Amino acid sequence: MGVVSVLGSTLSAPDKQDSIESATGLSFTLTRILFGGGYASNNVNTIDYINAETTGNATDFGDLTAARYALSSCSSSTRGVWAAGYSPSSNSTIDYVTIATIGNALSFGSLTVNRSEMGACASSTRGLFGGGAGGPVNNIDYITIASTGNTTDFGDLTAARYALSGCASPTRGLFGGGQPAGSSNVIDYVTIASTGNATDFGDLTAGAWTLAACSSSTRGLFGLGYTGSLSNVIDYVTIASTGNATDFGDLTVARYALGSSSSQVRGTFAGGTTGSNTDTIDYVTIASAGNATDFGDLTEARRYLAGCSSGHGGLQ
Secondary structure, rough: EEEEOOOEEEEEEEHHHHHHHHOOOOOOOOEEEEOOOOOOOOOOOOEEEEEEOOOOOOOEEEOOOOOOOOOOOEEEEEEEEEEEEEOOOOEEEEEEEEEOOOOOEEEOOOOOEEEEOOOEEOOEEEEEOOOEOOOOOOOOEEEEEOOOOOOOEEOOOOOEEOOOOEOOEEEEEEEEEEEEOOOOEEOOOOOOOOOOOEEEEEEOOOOOOOOEEEEEEEEEEOOOOOOOOEOOEEEEOOOOOOOEEEEEEEEEOOOOOOEEEEEOEEEEEEOOEOOOOOOOEEEEEEEOOOEEEEEEEOOOOOEEOOEEOOOOOOOO
């Protein structure tokens, strides 16, 4: 169970919010970050959770409907969604959970095309899934997160690719990196509320794949994953203005196939592989460039997991 120190007192997880509010006189809701699926010694159905505002090890949340890896995730402030992945072949499964309520995932619907290794991002109402292995494809699908059902075609990426990652502001979704034809440095963007094809945004500092992304409402971060070798580099962009990425800092451990999500203040990067699976969770302060700090550990070391949260940058 994670703990937090408030005015000299150490508190267990269930007491965090009430005790922080009492000690500070402020009223707020902790941001819950969920990491689902992945690959350990086999496919994983585990969903872990942490609170972004505190540090500590992850806690078990529940299980996906099927164990799988190389899946993708997005969320509203109330509902987390995981789509597709390998289990053991590519599939179209979409699951969801209510983020505030610990428990197992339920069936949401299906993608338009079976695939894995997509990028995902969301506004407060709409979730987008872009690219993916199984071709690769340039498809972008979308869902209305509050209502279950199958995805609808949104448009196309500027190029077909897989092993990319996504993040968002409340208006704009970004998809960065991926394969094939060597690691891609391309960042695409779309306006989430209106369907249509993606437009070129700029470039990452290096071609990268099996990377992970998160954001505040203004700044997007990409942990580059694999760039021809293991990378610890974190890039950032200002989401509202197109242009190339800038170096932000470094992860605590160079690794790829990691998961990421955020609050409006903190970005987290979890799991992945260095050649061996890791349970490491790192965090950064999104507004301030600098190196990551150790947050805690996942419940199980694994790679190819996917993260979402109740307070990421795409939410109003």
